[in-house]
Amino acid sequence: DAGVTQSPTHLIKTRGQQVTLRCSPKSGHDTVSWYQQALGQGPQFIFQYYEEEERQRGNFPDRFSGHQFPNYSSELNVNALLLGDSALYLCASSPGQAREGSYNSPLHFGNGTRLTVT
Amino acid sequence: RKEVEQDPGPFNVPEGATVAFNCTYSNSASQSFFWYRQDCRKEPKLLMSVYSSGNEDGRFTAQLNRASQYISLLIRDSKLSDSATYLCVVNYWVGGYQKVTFGIGTKLQVIP
Numbered sequence: 091d092a093g094v095t096q097s098p099t100h101l102i103k104t105r106g107q108q109v110t111l112r113c114s115p116k117s118g119h120d121t122v123s124w125y126q127q128a129l130g131q132g133p134q135f136i137f138q139y140y141e142e143e144e145r146q147r148g149n150f151p152d153r154f155s156g157h158q159f160p161n162y163s164s165e166l167n168v169n170a171l172l173l174g175d176s177a178l179y180l181c182a183s184s185p186g187q188a189r190e191g192s193y194n195s196p197l198h199f200g201n202g203t204r205l206t207v208t
Numbered sequence: 209r210k211e212v213e214q215d216p217g218p219f220n221v222p223e224g225a226t227v228a229f230n231c232t233y234s235n236s237a238s239q240s241f242f243w244y245r246q247d248c249r250k251e252p253k254l255l256m257s258v259y260s261s262g263n264e265d266g267r268f269t270a271q272l273n274r275a276s277q278y279i280s281l282l283i284r285d286s287k288l289s290d291s292a293t294y295l296c297v298v299n300y301w302v303g304g305y306q307k308v309t310f311g312i313g314t315k316l317q318v319i320p
Contacts, residue, residue, distance in 0.1 A: 101227065123308065130216075132295055132310035146305050180251055196242050196297075197308060199251040 092117055094200035096181050098153040102206045103171050111203045115183030122164040124156060125180040125198065140165050171207045174194055178202045209234050214311035216225030222319050225286050226236055229314045233276040240266050240299035240306075241279045245292045245304060252295055255281075286318045 095114045103109050115122050122141045125133035133150035139158035158164045162183075168175055182197035213232045221227045233241075241258035258270040258279050260264065269282040279298075283290055294309035 124312075130312075132212075132214075132312045134310075135308065139306070146303075146307065178249070178251075196240075196254045196257060199253070202251045204249075 094119075094181055094183050094187060094198050096179075096200035096203050097115060098203060099201065100204045102142050102208060104208055105171055107171050107174060107190045108167065109205060111168075111172060111181075111205075112163065113166070113181030113183075113200055114163045115181075116198045119152075119183035119198070120162045121184045122158060122162065123182045123184070125182065126150070126165045126175075126204075127178045129177075130175075136166065137156070168177050168205075173207050176207045178204050211235060211309045212296055212311040214296050214314050216312050216314060218315040220317045220319055221286055223286055223288060224273050225318075226284050227286055227316065228280055229294055229296075229316075230278050230280050231298075231311050231314075232276075233296075233298045233309075234277070235251065235298070235300045236274075238277075238279060238298045238300040239290045239314050241270075242297040242299075243268075243270060243279075244294055244295040244297055244310075247292050252310075255294070283316075286316075288318050288320065291316055291318045 094116050097112045123138040127133045136150050137147045138145050142158045145188040153169045155167045180202045181200045186197050217251040243255040244252040245255045260274050262271045267284045271280045293313040293315045295313045298309050299306050
C-alpha cells in the first residue's frame with residue numbers, strides 16, 4: 091500500500107523562476123492538501139483539492155496555484171519565486187471530504203520537497 | 209490570538225522522565241484533534257488522534273479539555289528516540305469544508 095509520494099525531493103531555483111512540485115496521494119485517498127513549512131514553523135496551509143477543484147485556500151498569493159488530476163494526483167506551481175519561498179513543501183492526503191459534524195480523518199504526509207530559492 | 213498555540217520549547221528532559229505538552233485552540237467549534245511527531249527535516253507523522261474521553265497508546269496519553277479549549281500529550285518513561293518536534297493539529301468546519309490548523313510545534317530533547 092503506497093503512501094503519499096512527492097517529487098522531487100530537493101530543488102534549487104533562482105529568484106523569478108517558476109517551479110512545479112508533484113504529489114501522488116495514498117491509495118484510497120482522493121483529497122490532497124498542500125502545506126508550506128518554513129524553518130522553525132508549523133506547516134501553513136496553501137490549498138486543498140478535491141474532485142479536481144480547489145476547495146479551500148490559505149493566505150497565499152496567486153503566485154501559488156495548483157491542479158488535481160483525475161487519478162487524484164496533484165501539482166503545486168509557484169511562479170516568480172522569491173527568497174522567502176524557500177521552505178519544505180508538504181503534500182498531505184486524506185480519504186475524501188467528511189460530512190460536517192462527522193469525525194475528520196487525519197492527514198497523511200509525503201516526505202516533502204525542500205525548495206531553496208537563491 | 210493564534211488559532212492553535214503551543215510552547216515551542218525546547219523541553220530538555222532526562223531519559224525516563226515524564227513530560228507533558230499542552231496546546232490551546234481558539235475556535236470552540238473545533239471538532240477533531242491530533243498529535244503529530246516531526247523529526248528534523250522530515251515530514252510530520254501521525255502520533256495519535258485525541259478523543260473526548262482521552263486515549264492512551266503505550267507510553268503516550270492524549271487528553272482533550274473542551275471547556276478550557278486545550279489538548280495535552282503526556283509521554284511517560286521518555287526514550288532518546290522520543291526526541292522530536294510534536295505538532296498539535298486542530299480541525300474545524302468553515303464554509304462546508306474542514307480546516308486543518310497546525311501549531312508551531314513543541315521541541316522535545318531527551319537527554320541521556
